[in-house]
Amino acid sequence: xxxxxxxxxxxxxxxxxxxxxxxxxxxxxxxxxxxxxxxxxxxxxxxxxxxxxxxxxxxxxxxxxxxxxxxxxxxxxxxxxxxxxx
Numbered sequence: 366x367x368x369x370x371x372x373x374x375x376x377x378x379x380x381x382x383x384x385x386x387x388x389x390x391x392x393x394x395x396x397x398x399x400x401x402x403x404x405x406x407x408x409x410x411x412x413x414x415x416x417x418x419x420x421x422x423x424x425x426x427x428x429x430x431x432x433x434x435x436x437x438x439x440x441x442x443x444x445x446x447x448x449x450x451x
Contacts, residue, residue, distance in 0.1 A: 367426050374400055374430035382438060393438055400431045 381396035389395050404427035408419035 367423075370423060370426045371430035371433070374404060374427040375434045376430075377403065378431045378434040382434070393435055397431050397435055401428060404428070404431075 378396050378400045381399055382392055385392035385396055401424070404424045408421070408424050410419070411417040412419040
């Protein structure tokens with residue numbers, strides 16, 4: 366069920382973006398980095414759990430969710446800027 370990984374990290378990134386609104390100018394980058402660090406720490410933690418293992422591929426799958434939100438965020442911002450100019 367790797368689709369859930371994509372979804373949960375997309376939601377985490379979106380919530381981080383919202384939480385960082387008005388706080389930091391580069392909030393997209395900061396939100397993405399925080400979410401990716403969390404994904405990495407979660408996989409590292411799993412290496413200490415019996416019958417579990419941390420996998421870099423899971424971090425890559427989590428990064429897909431992060432990237433989807435980042436791409437969507439940039440696209441929406443550009444559309445809004447374009448509509449304001451018209």
